[in-house]
Amino acid sequence: MQPVLNVEDVRHVEEALTNAGVSLAELMRRAGSAAAQEVERLDDVESVVVLAGLGNNGGDGWVAAERLMSRGMNVMVVTPVEPAAIEANLAHVVAVNAQRAGVPFEVAPPRERLEELLEDADVILDALLGTGFHGEPKAPFDIWIDCVNASGVRVVAVDVPSGLSAQTGHAPGACIMADVTVTMLSLKPGLLSDEGRDVTGAIVVAPLAEQTEGLVLEADPVAWRVEVEDYIEVTMPPLSAVDKYSRGTVLVVGGSTRYPGAAILAAKAAARAGAGYVTLAVPEPVAAIAQMHLVEIPVVGMPYDPHTGTFAADAREELIKLAKRSGAVVAGPGMMVNASTMSVVAGLLQCGVPLVLDADALNCLTELTAGRLDSFPELLRRSSPLVLTPHRRELGRLVGMADNPPESLAESLEAARRIVWAEGGNEVCVVAKGTATACVGVDIALLPKPGPASLATAGSGDVLAGIMGASLSRGAERFGGENLPLMCALACEVHGYAAAIAAERMGTRGVMALDVANATGLATDALEEQASFVEEDYEL
Numbered sequence: 167m168q169p170v171l172n173v174e175d176v177r178h179v180e181e182a183l184t185n186a187g188v189s190l191a192e193l194m195r196r197a198g199s200a201a202a203q204e205v206e207r208l209d210d211v212e213s214v215v216v217l218a219g220l221g222n223n224g225g226d227g228w229v230a231a232e233r234l235m236s237r238g239m240n241v242m243v244v245t246p247v248e249p250a251a252i253e254a255n256l257a258h259v260v261a262v263n264a265q266r267a268g269v270p271f272e273v274a275p276p277r278e279r280l281e282e283l284l285e286d287a288d289v290i291l292d293a294l295l296g297t298g299f300h301g302e303p304k305a306p307f308d309i310w311i312d313c314v315n316a317s318g319v320r321v322v323a324v325d326v327p328s329g330l331s332a333q334t335g336h337a338p339g340a341c342i343m344a345d346v347t348v349t350m351l352s353l354k355p356g357l358l359s360d361e362g363r364d365v366t367g368a369i370v371v372a373p374l375a376e377q378t379e380g381l382v383l384e385a386d387p388v389a390w391r392v393e394v395e396d397y398i399e400v401t402m403p404p405l406s407a408v409d410k411y412s413r414g415t416v417l418v419v420g421g422s423t424r425y426p427g428a429a430i431l432a433a434k435a436a437a438r439a440g441a442g443y444v445t446l447a448v449p450e451p452v453a454a455i456a457q458m459h460l461v462e463i464p465v466v467g468m469p470y471d472p473h474t475g476t477f478a479a480d481a482r483e484e485l486i487k488l489a490k491r492s493g494a495v496v497a498g499p500g501m502m503v504n505a506s507t508m509s510v511v512a513g514l515l516q517c518g519v520p521l522v523l524d525a526d527a528l529n530c531l532t533e534l535t536a537g538r539l540d541s542f543p544e545l546l547r548r549s550s551p552l553v554l555t556p557h558r559r560e561l562g563r564l565v566g567m568a569d570n571p572p573e574s575l576a577e578s579l580e581a582a583r584r585i586v587w588a589e590g591g592n593e594v595c596v597v598a599k600g601t602a603t604a605c606v607g608v609d610i611a612l613l614p615k616p617g618p619a620s621l622a623t624a625g626s627g628d629v630l631a632g633i634m635g636a637s638l639s640r641g642a643e644r645f646g647g648e649n650l651p652l653m654c655a656l657a658c659e660v661h662g663y664a665a666a667i668a669a670e671r672m673g674t675r676g677v678m679a680l681d682v683a684n685a686t687g688l689a690t691d692a693l694e695e696q697a698s699f700v701e702e703d704y705e706l
Contacts, residue, residue, distance in 0.1 A: 167396055168371065169387035170613065171352040172576060173297050173333045179351050182381045183374075193350075193374055194222060194256050198229020200372035201324045201348045205234060205289050208320065208346075213240040215287040215319075217310055218261070219294040219328070220246060225257030226324045227293025228264040235269055242283055243271035246306055277309060284317040292321055292342045294328035297354060302339025303329050311340040323347040326357065327365045334574040335360035335601075348372055352382050353391060358613060359575035359602035388579055389604055389611040394696045397656045400641060400649050401694055413442030414639030417492035418632065419485055419510065420499040420526070421448035421456065423475025428500030428525065428628045430459050431679050435632025436496065437463060438686040439660065441639050445492070447485055449477055471506060479506045482513045493639035494520040498527025499628040508534055512545075520551045520638040524631035528556050532563045539564045540588040547589055551650050553634055554585070557599040557627065575602045575613075582606035595650045597634070599627065603658050607651040614655040617662025620669040625679025626661075633657045633686060656693070663689035 171179065184190055205214060214234050218227035228243065235241045245252075249261035249271070265271065275283070284290060292314065294307050303311060311329055314321060321344045326332040329341030332349075335356035345367040349357060356362045357369055373379065416436040421429035426448070433446040433456075446465045448456055452475075453467035468485065469478040477485070489495045497514050501507050503526050511530040514521060523531065531554075535542045546552060556564060558578060562571025565581050572578040582596035586608045598604045605612045637657045667688055668681035 167390040167392055167612075169352055169382050170355055170358065170389040170391060171382060171385055172388050173354055175385040175388070176297065176351055176354065179378065179381045179385050182384070183377060186377050188375050188377070191256055191259070194225050194260060195229055196374045197324070197350050197372065198226040198260070199233055200350070200374065201226055201291060201293070201322060202230040202233040204346055204348045204370055205230070205291060205322050206237065208289060208322075211239065211288045213287050214242075214289045214291055215283050216241065216243045216291040217294050217314070218243050218245045219296070219307070220252055220257065221254050221296055221298070222257055223293050223296030223324055224252070225254065225260045227291055228257070228261045228269070230291055230293070230324070231269050232264040232267050235267070241269060243269055244275060244280065244283065244310070245271055246274050248273055274306060277313060280310060280313050281317070284313060284319055287319050290314055290317070290319050290321045291324065292328050292344060293324040294342075296325050297332040299326075299328070300331045300333070308340040311342055315343050320345045323366070325349050326354070330356060330362055330365055332356040333576055335362040336574065337361040337365065341365050346370060350374055351378055352387070355388065355574065355576045355579075358391065359600065363601055363616065388576065389613050391613045392615070392652070392655050392659075394615075394659070394693065396652065397659070397693065397697045400653045400656055401697055408442070410442035413440060414636055415443040415493040416441040416445070416632075416635045416639045417488050417495045418444065418446045418499070418635065419489075419495060419497040419514065420501045421452045422500055422502045423449065423451050424502065425500030426452045426455050428625060430456050431625045431628040431683055432496050432499045432524070432632040432635070433460055433463050434680070435629040435683040435686060436636045438683050439633040439636035440687070440690060441636040445488065447488055449475060449481075451475065474502065474504055476502045476504060477506050477510050479509055481506070482510050485510055486513050486517055489514055489517045489519050492519060494522065494635045496522045496524065496631050496635035498524040498530075499631060501526040501530070503529045503533060515545060515548070515552075518548065518550050522553045522555065522631050522634045522638065524555045524627060528554060528560045528564065537563055537566050537568060540584040543588045543590065546585070546594050547591065548593060550593065551638055552594045553597060553638065553650070553654055554595070555597040555599060555627065555631055555634065561596075561598055572598075575600065575604065579604050579606060579611055582611070592648050592650065595654050597654050597658065599630075605651040605654040605658065609648070610651055612651045612655040614658040615662060617658075617665045618669055618674070620674050620677035621662065621665045621682070623677060623679055626665070626682055629679050629683045629686070630657065630661045632683070633661055659693060660686060660689045663693055
């Protein structure tokens with residue numbers, strides 16, 4: 167796993183390194199050298215243009231330029247002012263030193279001249295705006311960024327692509343489209359989410375000092391990016407001595423006459439994800455429709471309200487009986503929100519069965535708690551796992567932020583922690599969905615590899631809920647609550663991998679949620695193979 171630090175915490179690590187004897191000047195030298203090294207690793211590089219800003223990020227660029235020149239490359243630094251006019255102390259010193267060493271530079275060239283320089287370059291090193299930047303780039307940087315993106319030349323960004331907020335992942339103005347980003351000390355949330363996913367390219371972390379790893383851990387990472395080999399802890403062994411019940415039993419509770427498809431998708435996904443026996447419980451009028459689409463899955467019609475087409479109040483006890491006979495329950499897809507469905511959700515929360523609450527079940531929770539779930543920890547306090555799967559708007563409604571829901575990964579992490587920390591136990595995990603999904607437990611937040619844009623289609627969240635249910639039905643007791651975020655992260659990666667497989671078959675814009683569900687089994691096999699599962703590593 168790789169730690170992720172908020173930008174403010176990265177500054178604290180820098181301060182701690184200076185206290186440990188690594189000066190800021192030395193850190194700049196090492197950062198510039200790390201950036202230069204990534205340029206050197208690229209193929210067929212003879213000419214490099216370095217775009218150097220006015221702060222420490224620009225200082226890193228001047229250091230890199232001097233090193234690249236010493237390696238025999240043709241280097242040109244483009245700077246908005248003369249080296250002697252740079253006001254930031256460290257950047258001023260390294261820029262003047264680079265000038266004395268003979269590094270060529272041009273000051274504020276007109277657009278036509280900059281375009282000529284970039285046209286002749288093999289690589290552009292972006293050292294304009296660093297991790298402290300937010301907002302929109304101003305002249306001349308906005309013009310320079312446009313020229314870089316139009317050039318088609320390979321780009322290596324220093325710490326963060328210029329124009330991108332390293333904290334939020336937003337880029338409201340011009341932003342560098344990098345091929346490689348060399349980020350210093352640790353990953354930052356904005357590199358992994360929102361626009362950051364499209365502009366960073368491959369991310370390389372440069373630790374800069376031997377002490378960095380320990381200091382990053384002391385800074386309490388806001389999250390951890392999961393590597394595929396980490397999932398070996400929660401991968402089930404491929405045993406042959408199984409039956410349909412030991413492979414996991416899942417009950418899906420959802421659907422309405424208005425939204426029958428959501429529950430169908432969740433049930434099919436649970437089956438495709440490996441659950442041996444899936445049951446779908448829907449309002450009675452939906453049962454025949456669902457059964458037509460689910461030949462292999464029993465569909466149980468429940469008492470319904472003819473006025474709303476949803477579960478009736480007296481469906482609650484029947485659903486609780488079904489739930490208690492299941493290995494895990496998925497509730498919410500297509501259920502709608504009214505007094506009866508809120509009663510159903512409250513009843514399922516009282517069952518001692520692993521539970522996934524998605525979609526309208528989350529909206530029912532919002533109504534039950536007046537939009538302050540974090541003030542009602544008793545609702546979440548239970549002995550078996552509970553997984554909540556809100557997207558950002560649902561998450562905002564759960565914690566009193568309906569009018570200003572989380573807009574970034576960092577804000578989603580903060581909102582999700584309000585829920586899990588209110589309850590305080592490790593049996594609750596909030597899967598905060600977004601361009602980067604976070605699986606947040608009381609002790610750790612994990613960032614699985616995000617899926618492709620083809621997941622942005624109606625019903626894909628219902629598919630993820632089904633996959634989550636299948637995972638819980640097989641592993642909740644085996645692995646315990648401390649591994650619940652890791653199990654959820656694996657389900658998210660299966661979901662994303664399935665979407666990638668579906669995109670190969672249907673095209674990136676042609677994927678529908680059912681395509682993702684149908685590719686889930688192939689995705690699970692592929693991920694288990696990547697994790698290099700070895701059966702004897704586990705106690706069976």
